[in-house]
Amino acid sequence: MVAESRRCPVDLNQGFVAVSPESVSADAWLPEGYQTVAIHEFVGVKGLLPDLVARFAKFAARPDWRRLRRAILRRGRPGHRFFCDVDRECAKEFVRLASGSGLLNPDAFRFSASGVYVGPNALVSKEAAHFLTGDWLELFAAIQVERVQADGPPPLGRVTICRPWSPGVHLCEFDVLVRSGRSVLAVVEAKSSRGGFNKEALKLAEEMGIPPERRILLRATSSGVCVRPDSTLVGISSFSDYLRRVVSNAGGCGSLMAH
Known part of the structure; x- marks a missing residue:
């Protein structure tokens, strides 16, 4: 059987x-x-509520999700921004949601027609980094x-x-x-x-x-x-x-x- x-x-x-x-x-x-x-x-879920995670789940289907995640984690040097070639509207929606959830600083992001620039102060806490790196396996x-x-x-x-x-x-x-x-x-x-x-x-x-x-x-x-x-x-x-x-x-x- x-x-x-x-x-x-x-x-x-x-x-x-x-x-x-x-x-x-x-x-x-x-x-x-x-x-x-x-x-x-x-x-x-370590340190995150299931309903919060569920709100982010749809981004997993985006092919550029990993690029956006890497850009936020790498950030930029002081005074510089790290450019990420991703879908602009998808990135804007993610940043809005993550900012409202207390994970990201919205002022660290600048959007262009071809992607998003990520500043060095994008992450607001160590927990936010854990959320993006997947340390909470x-x-x-x-x-x-x-x-x-x-x-x-x-x-x-x-x-x-x-x-x-x-x-x-x-x-x-x-x-x-x-x-x-x-x-x-x-x-x-x-x-x-x-x-x-x-x-x-x-x-x-x-x-x-x-x-x-x-x-x-x-x-x-x-x-x-x-x-x-x-x-x-x-x-x-x-x-x-x-x-x-x-x-x-x-x-x-x-x-x-x-x-």
């Missing part, structure tokens, strides 16, 4: 945007014949999807967990087998020469009382976890702690027990 679920054709690499449950329906970018089962709220979003199917065997689905500011840089991506309604068969199965991450995950699975036949295959590497060879690997400092957060956070959105 697990092997069959891993052949699920849903590809959340295409057009994935981290969203909050209140902000948007993800169905628009799903392949034909699939629908969103649940959009799980952001979890484990516990920010993730999870979307659970299932195939629309009136009868027959249980539908297949996939869960993707990624950094909202980098759509396509996935921390984890793995297929699931939907048992019924919104319930998902869970956690992980050891499959690694190193075994470090998986040992912790298996221990958690045993603590949760999840039998082997209900565990989803997840590959672990020295630099992160993924199930696709072409995925970008990102490290996770405390895998079991991350697992606990995801599982506890899924309580009101169906039974998502992943990692």
Whole structure:
């Protein structure tokens, strides 16, 4: 059953945007014949409220988001500004939102037809720098999807967990087998020469009382976890702690027990 679920054709690499449950329906970018089962709220945000993060989530879909982020972090030398070639309206909206949230100094930015100039005093605090650098790695979003199917065997689905500011840089991506309604068969199965991450995950699975036949295959590497060879690997400092957060956070959105 697990092997069959891993052949699920849903590809959340295409057009994935981290969203909050209140902000948007993800169905628009799903392949034909699939629908969103649940959009799980952001979890484990260090020093930032989830609703604040949700407001910034849409910028992750912009191809020039990373350039803008780098420009703000590099800033300019005293008396100089660092130029960033990004979409002007997108940059203006981001600066307005970030300034209103107490993260950026609006006076440090000058906008031109071709981009934005970032001054040396753009960041207002160390927390603002953490927001942009991603030092708070516990920010993730999870979307659970299932195939629309009136009868027959249980539908297949996939869960993707990624950094909202980098759509396509996935921390984890793995297929699931939907048992019924919104319930998902869970956690992980050891499959690694190193075994470090998986040992912790298996221990958690045993603590949760999840039998082997209900565990989803997840590959672990020295630099992160993924199930696709072409995925970008990102490290996770405390895998079991991350697992606990995801599982506890899924309580009101169906039974998502992943990692």
